Amino acid sequence: MSYSHHEKELKQLLAKEQRFLAKRRNKKESAINRLLADKVPDKLQSTINMAFSKAFSLIFDKGTPIIEMTYKKDELEKDFQIDLYSARIRGTRKSLKKLSNKADIAGGVNLAVSGASGIGMGLLGMGLPDIPVFTGMILRCVYEIAIHYGFEYETEEEKYFILLLIEGAVSHGSHLEEVNKKIDDFIRDPKLPVNYRRNQQIINTSCTLSKELLYMKFLQGVPIVGAVGGAYDIMYMNNTSQYCRIKYKKRFLINYSKEVSIL
Numbered sequence: 528m529s530y531s532h533h534e535k536e537l538k539q540l541l542a543k544e545q546r547f548l549a550k551r552r553n554k555k556e557s558a559i560n561r562l563l564a565d566k567v568p569d570k571l572q573s574t575i576n577m578a579f580s581k582a583f584s585l586i587f588d589k590g591t592p593i594i595e596m597t598y599k600k601d602e603l604e605k606d607f608q609i610d611l612y613s614a615r616i617r618g619t620r621k622s623l624k625k626l627s628n629k630a631d632i633a634g635g636v637n638l639a640v641s642g643a644s645g646i647g648m649g650l651l652g653m654g655l656p657d658i659p660v661f662t663g664m665i666l667r668c669v670y671e672i673a674i675h676y677g678f679e680y681e682t683e684e685e686k687y688f689i690l691l692l693i694e695g696a697v698s699h700g701s702h703l704e705e706v707n708k709k710i711d712d713f714i715r716d717p718k719l720p721v722n723y724r725r726n727q728q729i730i731n732t733s734c735t736l737s738k739e740l741l742y743m744k745f746l747q748g749v750p751i752v753g754a755v756g757g758a759y760d761i762m763y764m765n766n767t768s769q770y771c772r773i774k775y776k777k778r779f780l781i782n783y784s785k786e787v788s789i790l
Contacts, residue, residue, distance in 0.1 A: 532620040537780040544773050548707065551699050572737050575658065579733035582662035587686055587725070594667050603674045611677060614783075626779070630675035630772050665693060665767055672771050676779040687720075687728055688713050694732040696770040697739040697763060714778045739763070 586594070606629070614622040669689050673680045680689060691713065695706040709720075740763065 533623060533780055533784050536620055536623050537777070537784065540773065540776055540780065544777065547770060547773060548703065551703055553700065575740065576730075576733050576737035578658040579662060579736050580729050582659040583690070583729045583733065584726070585659070586663060586666055587729075590663065591666075591670075591681065594663060594670060597667060598671060600674065603671070607675060607677050623780075623783075626675060627772070627776055630672050630775070661764075664764065668764065668768050669693070669771050672768070672775050676775040678775060678778070683725065684713075684717055684719055686725065687723065688717070690725075690728045690732045692771050692774055693767060694735045695774075696767040697735055702735070710774055714774070714781060 607626070610622070610626050610629070614626070666689070669692060670680050673685070673689075679685055688710070691706055691710050695703060695710055698706050
């Protein structure tokens, strides 16, 4: 059976997606987490959860224009249209890969900035104050990836999709499978669930983040030593970037396939 260039690209991406999911089906606690298990205050997780919830709400309501000042949105959108036109005209895998290559570069830049910020905050013993900065960096990363694949991020539907992506990126096991299914359902039919409330999805995503980052944010609150906790920002940013690039590319290729089949 012969495949078109976009079908080959999608097939390769689906294999990459399965490898990502397979690695995260079973969570293994790190040695640092086990060491800190009996040292973390009982109320810290709820405090971290609240900090993430406030950060998401604030950025969605007022902070997106500020994030957009850190990259050239108009130029990125124009670049996408040029690359998309090229892909349509040339009809090659190479032309499609150009889109993903630019998204990969954007992910790498955000990864480096996030790591520097997290380590710096950790050296100063600032764990909780790092959360709004870290949340902003995550959203900046997702926004740029979205633009590189031709998607917006300001509608309520797209905010829901973004929150699911971030939740899925730090999930494990059955929770990951549940969130991953919601994401794929949205990719097939980009609509809000019945009775959807943004605040509830923010809580869901924040709870998942606070559980996953609990020990690292506790450690990051200790001056000097906290640099180790801050360095973990890189790992979580990398997971988020990788998962988002997979899902946005999957969404783009599925839409692109539909478009090509109509022509």
